[in-house]
Amino acid sequence: MSTPEERLAELGLTLPEVVKPLAAYVPAVRTGNLIYSSGQVPMVDGKLGVTGKVGAEVDADQAKELARVCALNALAAVASAAGGLSEIVRIVKVVGFVASAPDFTGQPQVINGASELFGEVFGDAGRHARSAVGVAVLPLDAPVEVEVIAEVR
Structure with a gap:
C-alpha cells in the first residue's frame, strides 16, 4: 500500500506550509497519541481567496472545494x-464550520470536501466521526473552517 505522501502526490497535491495562527493559539497540539488541530480556514499562500456566506456569495460546490x-x-x-x-x-x-446564509442547510455536503480528502489520503484510516455546523460568521469572513483530531504513532 502506498504512503499518505504518495497518495497526496497521486492527487496532484502537496502538503502546504502550516498556516500561521491568526491570534493567540498554535496550529496543533499533541497530547499522548492524539493531535488536535486548530480550526483551519481555506488559506492558500497566506491569503484567503474567497469570502462570504455559503448559499449567498459562495455556492455549495465552491464551498466543498474550500x-x-x-x-x-x-x-x-x-x-x-x-x-x-x-x-x-x-x-x-472532523468538525466543520460553514458560514451559512440563513436558509442554507447543506453543511454536511460542504464538509464532505474535507471528509473525502481524508479518505483519499488515508483509505479506511481516513474514515472518521464528524460534525458539520452552520454558523453566522467565521474569522476573516471565511466561508468554511475545519478542525481535526488525529491519532498518531
Whole structure:
C-alpha cells in the first residue's frame, strides 16, 4: 500500500506550509497519541481567496472545494506536530464550520470536501466521526473552517 505522501502526490497535491495562527493559539497540539488541530480556514499562500456566506456569495460546490483546502491545511498542521504525514495512524474526528446564509442547510455536503480528502489520503484510516455546523460568521469572513483530531504513532 502506498504512503499518505504518495497518495497526496497521486492527487496532484502537496502538503502546504502550516498556516500561521491568526491570534493567540498554535496550529496543533499533541497530547499522548492524539493531535488536535486548530480550526483551519481555506488559506492558500497566506491569503484567503474567497469570502462570504455559503448559499449567498459562495455556492455549495465552491464551498466543498474550500473545505478540501481547509483539510489540507489541517493535515499540514497535524503532520508538523506528528513529525510527518506518515506518522498519522487515523483521522478520528472532523468538525466543520460553514458560514451559512440563513436558509442554507447543506453543511454536511460542504464538509464532505474535507471528509473525502481524508479518505483519499488515508483509505479506511481516513474514515472518521464528524460534525458539520452552520454558523453566522467565521474569522476573516471565511466561508468554511475545519478542525481535526488525529491519532498518531
